[in-house]
Amino acid sequence: TMDPEWIEQRFKDFLVSENFKNLGTDRMVKDRDPHSPMSQIAKRVRDQFVLIMSLNKTFILKKERLKNAFSFLLPVKTFEELKISLQVTATDIQTGEYQIYSSGDLLEAVVQSGSIPGYTEPTYSGDKIIVDGGVGLPNPVSILKPLVDFTIAVDVKRTIVPDLADLNIYEILQRSELIGYTKFLDHLLKESDFVIKPNTMNLHWSQFNYFNELLENGRKSAEENLSALKKKISRNKSPSYRLKQWFVRTK
Structure with a gap:
């Protein structure tokens, strides 16, 4: 569909559906007050639980549940x-x-692309173990460059906040991974x-309860960048700019 209102409403319907509840993301929301004594105790218990689980399991959420969720959200099933x-x-x-998909089964492609490592069951295909596309290519601009005249990226990464008061091995590993990814x-x-860099409020990816605020922040950021975007597109269309880019690519 080309109707943004349909897309918005469909996602809102999804957030109150059984398909969404079955994903269990509400249990992953970060503590509201990470500095309170009870939150610190809960965090230590949770970290120990995660470490124990990681030694015995490869996923928490079955692939079928993610597939049901995307089946609800997608208006079509093929590319x-x-x-x-x-x-x-x-x-x-x-x-x-x-792994790049552009034809055939859209639902299966999206499920594979959205399979968060360690949380969602991966897809096994021959010798391949397939997970989230963001693992190898968190922003796939390079895939689109040869196919289009102009690329627009949306930067929604979390900000590195200098808050490492409660140091342990797990926290150090997490922070190191975040820095490398960023x-x-x-x-x-x-x-x-x-x-375009909208204000994501540095939320965890599972905090879907902030959908309305994030949607509004996205709209605001797009509107604020619209004038600059139009100028950039116009500049990139000019013969002189295209000639300059051609010389750069052929060097």
Whole structure:
């Protein structure tokens, strides 16, 4: 569908559906007051539980539940039915190679691309173990560059907050991973022609209860960037700019 109002309403309907409840994301929301004594105790218990679970299981959420959720959200089931062409990425964690889907089963492609490592059951295909596309390519600008004249990226990464008062091995590993991911994503974003950075309030990805605030922040950011975006597109269309880019690519 090309109707943004339908998309917005469909997602709101999803947030009150059984399909959403079955994802269990409400149990992953970060503590409201991470500095309170009870929150600190709960955090220590949770960290120990996660470490024990990670030694015995490969996922928490079955793939079928994620598939039901996307089936509810998607208006079509194949790439060929889409009105705007789409490239979907996933990652084979056996080799680190990207998996790119652009035809056939849209639902399966989106499920593979949205399978968060350690949380959602991965897809096994031959020797491949396929998970979230964001693992290998958190912002797939490089995939689109050869296919389009102009790329727009949306930067929704979390900000690195200097709050490591309660140091332990788990916290150090998490922070190290976040820093590496952030630097890599910043590098990828430089490949885009234009970047929009809405205020995500530094929320955890599972905090869907902030949907309305995030939607409004996204609209506000798009409106604030609209004038600059139009100028950038106009500049990129000019013959002189295209000639300059051609010389850069052929060097």
